[in-house]
Structure formats: C-alpha cells, structure tokens
Amino acid sequence: MNIDLKYLYSLGNTILINEPLKMHTTIKVGGITPYYIIPKTKQIFINTLDYIIENKINFKIIGGGANLLINDDTLNFVVLSTEYLTGYSLNENILISEVGIPISRLSYIAMENSLSGLEFAVGIPGSLGGALFMNAGAYGGQMSDIVTEVEAYDIIERKTIILKKELLNFNYRKSIFQERRYISLSAKINLYKKDITNIKNKMKELSEKRWEKxxxxxxxxxxxxxxxxxxxxxxxxxxxxxxxxxxxxxxxxxxxxxxxxxxxxxxxxxxxxxxxxxxxxxxxxxxxxxxxxxxxxxx
Ligand SMILES: Cc1cc2nc3c(=O)[nH]c(=O)nc-3n(C[C@H](O)[C@H](O)[C@H](O)COP(=O)(O)OP(=O)(O)OC[C@H]3O[C@@H](n4cnc5c(N)ncnc54)[C@H](O)[C@@H]3O)c2cc1C
CATH class of the missing domain: 3.90.78.10 (UDP-N-acetylenolpyruvoylglucosamine reductase, C-terminal domain)
Known part of the structure; x- marks a missing residue:
C-alpha cells in the first residue's frame, strides 16, 4: 500500500502500524490492518480523509467497534478511528457533539443537565457516529427521534456539508450513512427539560434490564x-x-x-x-x- 506516513504524521495523526482489529471490536475478532489512523481533531480527520480519497487508498471508518464483524486475515484497507472526536457543546436544550463520543456517555451528559431524550441510549456501546450509521435504538427510542441535523464529509465532493433530518433517510437500523457517500462529523440533538430524578430513574431501570437480559x-x-x-x-x-x-x-x-x-x-x-x-x-x-x-x- 502506497501511503505517505510522514505526511499523515505531519497532519497530527497517531498511527498504529499492523494493528490487530480484534483489539478494537467488542466481539474481539478482527485481522490486521496495515495502518490504524487516529486523527487528533475533527479538522485533522477531514484533512486525512482528503488525502486518503485523493490517493484512492482503501479505507474504513471505525467508532467503538460494537457493530462490526471483521475477517481474521490481513486486511487491505486502512482504518480511520473517530475516538478522539469527543468535543461537545450544550446550548439550552440543544446538544451538538462530535461523532467519536460514546453514545452512552452522551446520555449521562444529557441527564446531568436535566435533559431528556437520550435515556434509551444508556448502555448502548459505541460512538455517536456508529449510532447515526445504524439509527441505533432501544426500549422504544432511537436516534431518529432526537437528531435534527448532521455535519458530514461528502466523499464525492470532498467537502463538509450539513444534512438536515429529512435527508438522513432514517428507518429501522438504517440511515443515509450506509450508502457510503457521507461520513458523519458531528450531530445536533434536540432534547427537552425534565426533572433529573425522572431521567436518572429511567436510565437506572434500562441499565438493569440490559444486565438482566x-x-x-x-x-x-x-x-x-x-x-x-x-x-x-x-x-x-x-x-x-x-x-x-x-x-x-x-x-x-x-x-x-x-x-x-x-x-x-x-x-x-x-x-x-x-x-x-x-x-x-x-x-x-x-x-x-x-x-x-x-x-x-x-x-
Ligand atoms: C452488548 C451490546 C449491546 C448492544 N445494544 C444495542 C442496542 O440496544 N441498540 C442498538 O441499536 N445497537 C446495539 N448494539 C450495537 C452497537 O452498539 C450499535 O450499532 C452502535 O451504534 C455501534 O456504534 P460503533 O461506534 O461501535 O460503530 P462501529 O462498530 O465502529 O461501526 C459500525 C458501522 O458504522 C460506521 N461508522 C462509524 N462511525 C461512522 C461515522 N462517523 N461516519 C460514517 N460511518 C461511521 C462504520 O464504518 C461501520 O460501518 C449493541 C452492541 C453490543 C456489543
């Protein structure tokens, strides 16, 4: 694989060479990727995508690895991890978050701010990006209920765009991200004020159900x-x-x-x-x- 490692380091990436992907999946299965690239910021992630696409390098995106089953062989693609993309901001009931943040952690951030809507996500492993990809859901809630827009990288146009909810093609465990043209970067989530004790109790109940079942x-x-x-x-x-x-x-x-x-x-x-x-x-x-x-x- 022809890849300019020096350039990728200079952008601000951490790169793991010949990395076993079983270290990064929740099922603990997965072969070796030649390069496991972890961009430090969203802008470095975008610049790295630009380089990879311009140079026609085979690549995959990984979030938390909670919904992946990967061949044990040596793999012919590089993997880009979103794990450092964990910035978020909160303005009243609107939560804007980068996609690498664990979706379960987002549910705690919402709860600590007396915001309801993300209780269903407590205990769902993986990142916000993976949850958007799958329209993850549990116990009657799903991502499509709360996401209003997503900032994404368009692989064809090689630029970032905003996809409004109507364009996200959410359905049962489906979203536009499965069509592979867009890579999500951050999402806007609409929550609503509620008594913190109610939210806490709901999350506790759902966590217990998970552990039991x-x-x-x-x-x-x-x-x-x-x-x-x-x-x-x-x-x-x-x-x-x-x-x-x-x-x-x-x-x-x-x-x-x-x-x-x-x-x-x-x-x-x-x-x-x-x-x-x-x-x-x-x-x-x-x-x-x-x-x-x-x-x-x-x-
Ligand atoms: C114990 C357990 C319980 C679970 N319970 C639930 C549940 O209740 N409900 C549920 O819906 N799921 C559940 N899951 C499945 C999993 O947690 C979800 O599908 C989760 O959303 C996966 O996120 P991830 O970041 O781990 O995605 P990954 O496994 O890393 O990736 C999955 C797919 O998403 C793509 N992807 C990831 N990030 C991006 C991005 N930023 N842009 C574009 N594509 C991206 C990847 O390329 C890949 O194709 C469970 C899994 C486990 C192990």
Whole structure:
C-alpha cells in the first residue's frame, strides 16, 4: 500500500502500524490492518480523509467497534478511528457533539443537565457516529427521534456539508450513512427539560434490564440479527428452536439471550459466520423468514 506516513504524521495523526482489529471490536475478532489512523481533531480527520480519497487508498471508518464483524486475515484497507472526536457543546436544550463520543456517555451528559431524550441510549456501546450509521435504538427510542441535523464529509465532493433530518433517510437500523457517500462529523440533538430524578430513574431501570437480559459478561456485537418484521422477535425464535448454547468453535448462541452470538474465548470469524448461517437456515426452514445479520461485515 502506497501511503505517505510522514505526511499523515505531519497532519497530527497517531498511527498504529499492523494493528490487530480484534483489539478494537467488542466481539474481539478482527485481522490486521496495515495502518490504524487516529486523527487528533475533527479538522485533522477531514484533512486525512482528503488525502486518503485523493490517493484512492482503501479505507474504513471505525467508532467503538460494537457493530462490526471483521475477517481474521490481513486486511487491505486502512482504518480511520473517530475516538478522539469527543468535543461537545450544550446550548439550552440543544446538544451538538462530535461523532467519536460514546453514545452512552452522551446520555449521562444529557441527564446531568436535566435533559431528556437520550435515556434509551444508556448502555448502548459505541460512538455517536456508529449510532447515526445504524439509527441505533432501544426500549422504544432511537436516534431518529432526537437528531435534527448532521455535519458530514461528502466523499464525492470532498467537502463538509450539513444534512438536515429529512435527508438522513432514517428507518429501522438504517440511515443515509450506509450508502457510503457521507461520513458523519458531528450531530445536533434536540432534547427537552425534565426533572433529573425522572431521567436518572429511567436510565437506572434500562441499565438493569440490559444486565438482566443481555450476556454483557462475554464479548459480542450485540443482537446478531435484525428483526425481519416488527413483531418477529429473533432471540425468542432462536430459543424456541432449541439453539441456545449451540456453538461452533468458541462462537456460541448465548444461553442468556439467544439473539446474541458470544465469543467464549478465541472465536474465529469463520466460526461466527458458520454459526449465523446455521441459525439463518433453521429459521428459514421453520418460519420462512430471511434473517439479516445486523453487524457490518468487513471481509
Ligand atoms: C452488548 C451490546 C449491546 C448492544 N445494544 C444495542 C442496542 O440496544 N441498540 C442498538 O441499536 N445497537 C446495539 N448494539 C450495537 C452497537 O452498539 C450499535 O450499532 C452502535 O451504534 C455501534 O456504534 P460503533 O461506534 O461501535 O460503530 P462501529 O462498530 O465502529 O461501526 C459500525 C458501522 O458504522 C460506521 N461508522 C462509524 N462511525 C461512522 C461515522 N462517523 N461516519 C460514517 N460511518 C461511521 C462504520 O464504518 C461501520 O460501518 C449493541 C452492541 C453490543 C456489543
């Protein structure tokens, strides 16, 4: 890969060479990228994107790595991390934040300022950018309820633009960012004043539910399949099919929540894919539904 490391350092990047991506995913799987680039500021992130796109270098963006399943092989793309993009400002009920901030942390910032709307995000792993990408949601709330606009980098025009909510194409676990033209940089979030005790209690209740229902003690990428239709509960279906605890290698259908595939130690990419295919096959045979894998797969 032809890349001018000196130039990238001079922009203000931290660069990890031959970095195993399993160090950066919540399921602890992922091969080696030649360059893992961490821009220190939003402007450095933009300048780095400019360089990478101008030089036609294969790249991917990573936030918290909570919705990714990555091949174990050596990878032929560089990875740009948003982890240092954590600046935010608050003006009355409007929160503007850069995309690298953990979405769960944003829910605490809102709560500390008696602002409601982000309670649903407590305990969702990953960054604001990843949450925009997936229109992340839980317990009746989702990003599309609160985001009013997003500042994004347009890969084709190579400039930053503002995408108003109508243009974000939010839907169930979908957004315009999945079309790959735009990379989010910051978002404007509309919250509303509420009594802090109410917000705190709601967040406590939702956190407890998560710990009770989800196998948070094991590495995973969260719910492994999207709901094929609103009233089709994937975890319950897999459980009814007797697949709880079924495993291939160290990849296992969680005994606590059958919608999760967990890594019991040294699961390989292939184990997880094979396990997912097995589940898909059985669900198709018994229920006629085609399950779609929720995490992004990087081959
Ligand atoms: C235990 C557990 C529980 C979970 N619970 C939930 C839940 O309740 N609800 C839910 O919706 N999800 C849940 N998830 C999934 C995950 O937390 C969300 O999808 C989260 O939004 C992923 O964010 P991330 O920053 O980790 O994204 P990553 O995994 O880093 O990236 C995912 C995709 O987003 C893209 N991306 C990231 N940042 C940007 C950016 N700035 N611009 C453009 N593209 C970008 C990446 O390129 C990649 O394609 C859970 C996951 C785990 C492990």
């Amino acid at each position: 989800q196998p948070l003690e094991f590495p995973s990428a969260g719910s492994f399949f999207k709901r094929p239709k609103p009233d089709f509960y994937v975890g319950t279906t897999i459980e009814k099919l007797g697949l709880k605890g079924f495993s291939i290698g160290d990849a296992e259908v969680s005994n606590k929540h059958a919608g999760f595939i967990i890594n019991k130690g040294n699961a390989k990419f292939e184990d997880i894919i094979n396990l997912a295919e097995k589940i898909k096959k059985v669900v198709k045979e018994k229920y006629g539904e085609d399950l779609e894998i929720e995490p992004e797969i990087w081959w």
